[in-house]
Each structure stands twice: as C-alpha cells, then as structure tokens.
Amino acid sequence: MLTYEALETELWPIPGRAEEVATTLRAVTASHDESRPRLVDTTMLYAPRSGGVKRYLTSKKAWLTAHRPGVSHGLIVPGARHRVAADGTLHLHAAKLPFGDGYRWPTSVRRWSAWVSAMRPAVIEAGDPYTPGQAALEAGQRVGCPVVGFCHSDPAALAALHLGEWAKKPVEKRWAKLFKQFDRVVSPSRYIARRLEEAGVADIVIRPLGVEVDTFRPDRADREGLRRQLNLPSDARLLCFAGRPAREKNVDVLIDAVQKLGAPYHLVLVGAGQGLPQEDRVISLPYERDPKAVARIIASCDAFVHANDKEPFGLIVLEAMACGVPVVGVNAGGVAETVDDGVGQLAVSADPDDYAEAISALFERDLASLGAAARVKTLEQFAWNRVFEGLCMVYGEVSGQRAFVEPTEALAVH
Numbered sequence: 001m002l003t004y005e006a007l008e009t010e011l012w013p014i015p016g017r018a019e020e021v022a023t024t025l026r027a028v029t030a031s032h033d034e035s036r037p038r039l040v041d042t043t044m045l046y047a048p049r050s051g052g053v054k055r056y057l058t059s060k061k062a063w064l065t066a067h068r069p070g071v072s073h074g075l076i077v078p079g080a081r082h083r084v085a086a087d088g089t090l091h092l093h094a095a096k097l098p099f100g101d102g103y104r105w106p107t108s109v110r111r112w113s114a115w116v117s118a119m120r121p122a123v124i125e126a127g128d129p130y131t132p133g134q135a136a137l138e139a140g141q142r143v144g145c146p147v148v149g150f151c152h153s154d155p156a157a158l159a160a161l162h163l164g165e166w167a168k169k170p171v172e173k174r175w176a177k178l179f180k181q182f183d184r185v186v187s188p189s190r191y192i193a194r195r196l197e198e199a200g201v202a203d204i205v206i207r208p209l210g211v212e213v214d215t216f217r218p219d220r221a222d223r224e225g226l227r228r229q230l231n232l233p234s235d236a237r238l239l240c241f242a243g244r245p246a247r248e249k250n251v252d253v254l255i256d257a258v259q260k261l262g263a264p265y266h267l268v269l270v271g272a273g274q275g276l277p278q279e280d281r282v283i284s285l286p287y288e289r290d291p292k293a294v295a296r297i298i299a300s301c302d303a304f305v306h307a308n309d310k311e312p313f314g315l316i317v318l319e320a321m322a323c324g325v326p327v328v329g330v331n332a333g334g335v336a337e338t339v340d341d342g343v344g345q346l347a348v349s350a351d352p353d354d355y356a357e358a359i360s361a362l363f364e365r366d367l368a369s370l371g372a373a374a375r376v377k378t379l380e381q382f383a384w385n386r387v388f389e390g391l392c393m394v395y396g397e398v399s400g401q402r403a404f405v406e407p408t409e410a411l412a413v414h
Contacts, residue, residue, distance in 0.1 A: 031088065037123070039064070039071060041060070044130050056209055063385070063388045067407060074119040078104035092115060101244055107131065110135075113135040113138040113142065123148065124147045129178045147183055148394065154195050156171045156172035173199075176201055179196060187206050191334045192334065193206050208387065210388075211319050211383070216295045218323055220299045226296075242269075245271065248310060249308050250350050253351075266281045268301060269284045270287070271286065295323055298319065299324065305327075306328070306335055307347075309330040311333040313334040318338060327344035327345075345365075
C-alpha cells in the first residue's frame with residue numbers, strides 16, 4: 001500500500017501548486033474509512049456543461065449513499081485546481097481543451113494514478129479510455145484491486161468525424177488494447193457493445209443508463225407559459241433538443257428539417273444553439289444547469305428531436321420520455337434501442353429530408369398517447385434503482401465485496 005510519504009513524493013513536484021496539492025492530499029487521506037469498501041469512479045468526461053456521464057455519476061453517488069451505506073464512493077475528475085468539493089468529489093488541475101466546451105485534459109498518467117491509489121479503492125471504474133482510464137488500470141495494479149471500464153463513447157467514430165476516416169483505425173486499435181485490460185467491460189447499449197466486439201473486445205456486460213423519474217416528469221409542463229415566453233402562438237408545434245453544441249449531435253440536421261417543414265413548426269435548442277447563426281423558426285436558449293428547469297422546457301414542448309445516428313446511448317432521450325414527450329430519433333446508434341413506434345418515430349437516416357418526414361409522421365399520430373407510453377417505459381425499464389442494482393452486482397462479482405450487493409442492514413443479520 002502506498003504510504004503518505006510516497007504519495008507526497010509523486011504528487012508535489014507541480015510548479016506553483018505545492019500547498020494546493022498538500023491540502024488536497026490531506027483531505028483525501030483523512031476521508032479514508034477502512035470499515036467500508038470504496039468504489040472510485042474516474043473520468044475526464046465531466047465538465048460544468050457536460051451531459052449524460054456527469055448525470056450518471058452524480059446519480060450513482062446519491063443512490064449509493066441512500067441504498068448502499070456500507071459502501072464508500074469516491075469520484076475523481078478534472079478541474080481548474082486541486083480541491084475536494086463539499087460532496088467529496090476530488091478535482092485535479094488539468095488544462096482546458098481548446099473549443100472543448102469546458103472539458104479538461106489531464107496529461108500525467110502517473111500522477112492521476114497516484115491520486116486514484118490515494119483513495120484506497122476496492123473497485124475502480126474508469127469512464128473513458130484517455131488519461132484517467134489508463135491511470136485507473138495502473139492504480140488497480142498498484143493497490144491490487146479490480147478495474148471496470150464503462151464505455152460511454154466511441155472515440156474511433158469521433159476521430160473519423162473530426163479528423164477523417166484515416167484516423168479511425170489507429171484510434172480503434174488503441175481503444176481495443178486498453179479495454180482488453182479491464183477486469184470487466186460495461187456498455188450502455190448493444191450498439192457500443194458491437195463496436196467494442198468489432199474492435200476485438202470480448203465478454204461485455206450491457207447495462208443501459210437510467211433517468212431521474214422524479215425530476216423529469218410530465219407535470220412540470222407549462223405549455224402555454226413557454227409559448228408566451230418565446231412569443232409564439234398557442235398552436236405552434238414545438239420541437240426541442242437539449243445538449244452540447246457538438247458536431248456529432250447533428251444539430252444542423254434538426255435545423256434543416258424544421259426549415260423544410262415550415263410553419264407551424266419551431267425548434268427550441270437548449271444549449272446546443274451556442275455560436276450558431278440566427279435561423280427562422282429556430283430558438284436558441286442558453287445552457288441550463290437546473291435539471292428541473294430543463295424538464296420544464298422539454299415537458300412543455302410537443303416532441304423531442306435527436307438526430308445523432310452514432311449516439312452511444314442518449315440519456316437526454318430518456319429524460320424527454322420521462323417527461324411524457326414522444327421522441328423523433330434515427331434508426332441507428334443507441335437511441336434506436338430506446339425509441340420505438342410505441343414512444344415515438346425513427347427516421348430511416350440522418351438525412352434532413354428523411355428526418356423531416358419522420359417528424360411529420362409523428363404529428364399525424366396521437367402525441368398524448370405516445371407521451372404517456374414513453375413515461376411508463378422509463379418507469380418500468382429505466383429508473384436508476386434498477387440500473388444501479390445491476391451495476392452493484394458487477395462490482396460485487398469482481399471484488400468479492402458483499403457490501404456492494406447487500407445493504408448494511410441485511411449484512412448485520414448474518
């Protein structure tokens with residue numbers, strides 16, 4: 001086991017940050033509780049305006065506190081400086097990515113590994129294949145604990161999109177090499193599981209993400225109030241998308257589709273319209289931190305639209321469904337595993353003509369019935385309790401720690 005002195009030697013040679021690092025390290029070591037096994041999550045896919053991965057991790061932390069009091073949880077993410085937040089999250093200084101919408105890129109695998117090791121984990125979950133993912137594997141070897149890799153993205157597809165097809169194979173090869181080293185690999189969808197298998201990764205556990213059904217719910221709707229706020233007539237057909245203004249989200253497809261449809265359709269972009277030129281029938285709202293405020297906007301619209309045909313999962317789609325809103329997606333990627341004819345409409349492709357046709361077809365159906373069915377589906381299949389119970393089984397299997405599987409009260413009677 002690493003000693004405090006050994007950690008000091010590894011972590012302090014950061015120019016200008018000695019005191020900051022020392023204070024943070026003392027807080028981390030003081031938080032260790034030998035009576036409870038600790039799950040440590042680490043990822044760089046966590047930023048002030050990040051989406052599904054961040055909501056998954058914060059929901060997991062809250063669920064473990066409420067339902068697995070015999071388990072300790074640690075979370076390590078990049079930040080502007082070294083610090084331990086009020087909720088116990090460890091932020092480590094990392095430089096901002098240019099044009100990265102607040103995301104930060106850690107550079108030192110060795111230092112990140114030392115911080116993960118300092119948390120004294122019983123199980124580590126890596127949420128990306130980048131520096132934190134590599135550091136998680138190294139930390140697992142150092143402290144002798146299993147490491148789970150949760151594949152939230154397809155970096156090979158992103159490389160092809162942003163750099164060109166030439167970049168896909170090298171990134172895919174490196175991606176596969178890393179994920180083959182994890183003790184267990186978890187995928188949120190069959191789509192990502194197939195991509196991993198194509199890259200040569202085997203024995204993948206599929207665990208879909210979930211949704212806060214008490215936050216995202218139909219009764220947050222204020223249909224007329226939102227139309228007044230946007231200065232639109234009461235018969236306006238409102239389409240909504242909420243997310244980052246990232247190229248892979250295919251926001252341009254949504255805009256082209258609503259322009260082809262014309263009146264009375266309008267598109268509301270929450271966060272995703274940042275930096276885009278003004279368009280008729282397209283309303284850009286700022287990023288909204290408050291999930292309840294996001295739920296109000298979504299629930300007040302007629303349909304949720306999502307045109308990413310390579311989406312790994314699409315947590316925001318579940319949140320729209322939980323709001324009782326039907327969804328228009330594309331018959332590809334992870335969204336196609338969540339959206340079916342019972343809860344919305346799938347376009348045959350991400351072509352704007354095909355997508356406009358799918359929107360038009362949706363509005364010929366009973367939107368209220370589809371929205372009600374969407375709400376029921378999230379309650380029955382995607383509540384977080386079901387998701388985290390399944391993940392705790394994975395943690396218990398790889399670690400042999402019963403506390404992940406049984407609440408403290410149940411353990412006490414044995």
